[in-house]
Amino acid sequence: MKQVVVLGATGSIGLSTLDVLKRHADRFSLHTITAYRSVDKMLELILAYEPVQAIMACPDAAEQLASRLPTESPTRILGGEQALVDAASDSDVDVVMAAIVGFAGLRPTLAAAEHGKRLLLANKEALVSAGRVFMEATRSGGATLLPIDSEHNAMFQCIPANNRGRPETAGVEKILLTASGGPFRGRPRSELLGVTPEQACAHPNWSMGRKISVDSATLLNKGLELAEACWLFDCTPGDIDVVVHPQSIIHSLVRYDDGSVLAQLGNPDMRTPIAYGLSWPERIDAGVAPLDLVSVAKLDFEAPDLEAFPCLRLAQEAITQPGGMCILNAANEIAVAAFLAGGLGFTGIDNVIAHALENVSADEPDNLEAVEALDGRARACAQERIEQLEHDTRGV
Ligand code: NDP
Numbered sequence: 070m071k072q073v074v075v076l077g078a079t080g081s082i083g084l085s086t087l088d089v090l091k092r093h094a095d096r097f098s099l100h101t102i103t104a105y106r107s108v109d110k111m112l113e114l115i116l117a118y119e120p121v122q123a124i125m126a127c128p129d130a131a132e133q134l135a136s137r138l139p140t141e142s143p144t145r146i147l148g149g150e151q152a153l154v155d156a157a158s159d160s161d162v163d164v165v166m167a168a169i170v171g172f173a174g175l176r177p178t179l180a181a182a183e184h185g186k187r188l189l190l191a192n193k194e195a196l197v198s199a200g201r202v203f204m205e206a207t208r209s210g211g212a213t214l215l216p217i218d219s220e221h222n223a224m225f226q227c228i229p230a231n232n233r234g235r236p237e238t239a240g241v242e243k244i245l246l247t248a249s250g251g252p253f254r255g256r257p258r259s260e261l262l263g264v265t266p267e268q269a270c271a272h273p274n275w276s277m278g279r280k281i282s283v284d285s286a287t288l289l290n291k292g293l294e295l296a297e298a299c300w301l302f303d304c305t306p307g308d309i310d311v312v313v314h315p316q317s318i319i320h321s322l323v324r325y326d327d328g329s330v331l332a333q334l335g336n337p338d339m340r341t342p343i344a345y346g347l348s349w350p351e352r353i354d355a356g357v358a359p360l361d362l363v364s365v366a367k368l369d370f371e372a373p374d375l376e377a378f379p380c381l382r383l384a385q386e387a388i389t390q391p392g393g394m395c396i397l398n399a400a401n402e403i404a405v406a407a408f409l410a411g412g413l414g415f416t417g418i419d420n421v422i423a424h425a426l427e428n429v430s431a432d433e434p435d436n437l438e439a440v441e442a443l444d445g446r447a448r449a450c451a452q453e454r455i456e457q458l459e460h461d462t463r464g465v
Contacts, residue, residue: 082278089340185210194398200394
């Protein structure tokens with residue numbers, strides 16, 4: 070029986086993970102679930118799954134949750150960020166699903182890597198911000214790092230097991246990273262000025278949290294994924310091409326020296342990569358409908374439009390700049406939060422990121438404290454830029 074921690078259990082990936090775990094209660098036992106401050110959702114999950122522990126990162130939310138828990142519940146309630154780190158490092162725990170959104174997930178995710186867990190990585194922001202520090206923790210801790218992002222999970226499935234991390238020796242000529250293009254695919258930049266958060270979050274194929282939905286709409290998500298693939302498969306941006314594939318049926322491809330191209334296909338449902346991460350190298354039922362190619366009928370491909378969506382280009386540049394992806398990620402998190410709150414336009418997101426990349430100087434951070442310090446500086450710079458843009462718009 071594998072003991073599982075689900076970091077970010079109340080989110081889109083967290084709930085899909087709980088759904089897969091429920092189908093395999095003979096193999097997996099739910100040790101800990103965590104959230105930030107969604108008390109109602111967490112209470113529902115505790116009553117449905119009865120984990121050993123439930124942790125709210127926000128201590129006030131933990132108090133509220135504890136006061137509403139029926140006295141007969143077997144679940145222990147804890148609060149605060151250190152409790153997340155402790156759960157991810159617990160010697161009783163075998164598997165950690167890292168599904169907190171954003172940089173906030175870095176510490177517990179890193180703790181799971183340092184403690185040699187099977188680490189299912191959805192929280193790409195943690196890997197791209199901490200890059201070298203993260204990969205070093207995975208190596209020294211002896212963790213098994215399994216990508217949950219559907220694209221990287223597809224690459225993982227298409228590169229032979231004995232060559233992962235060294236694609237060049239496997240005869241890999243190119244990795245083809247697919248992108249749906251998001252809800253605004255095909256629109257020129259001039260039509261993106263007034264788009265609303267609701268429009269940006271209405272992804273045509275995937276149902277996801279609001280932050281990654283906006284990242285998908287700006288193509289910034291593809292930039293994070295480019296950096297993620299470079300770390301996971303030990304390659305450079307030049308080894309990877311981005312291809313827009315609007316149906317999201319092919320989740321990525323690997324082209325080999327002999328002309329072969331291997332692809333992984335499936336319905337757009339995150340339970341497939343989650344189940345593969347949980348059971349690898351075996352395969353288990355994920356609850357996903359079989360792919361019906363006749364009803365899909367058509368698979369289209371096109372090049373990304375970097376003029377309308379400059380975030381991908383910014384990421385391509387940031388990957389080559391010391392600490393660049395940490396700066397880009399932090400600026401993006403601040404800009405997306407401002408956009409969702411109505412304080413920044415959609416096209417302001419890339420403006421804020423470009424400004425932070427130009428104005429925050431850095432060396433490649435080589436420990437957690439340096440990563441956090443750089444993240445903090447980039448956030449402050451992004452915030453200043455947003456205030457300046459707001460000021461200019463008002464004409465004050
Ligand atoms: P959601 O917004 O749906 O869920 C986020 C989860 O993180 C919630 O449980 C939330 O708790 C928790 N959380 C938020 N802020 C904090 C914090 N400061 N401290 C601790 N916990 C926090 O996100 P998604 O599930 O969509 O995405 C999760 C991660 O997976 C992201 O990194 C995303 O890029 C990645 N991913 C997601 C995919 C998807 O299909 N959704 C696909 C591929 C990757 P609360 O509910 O209390 O706020």
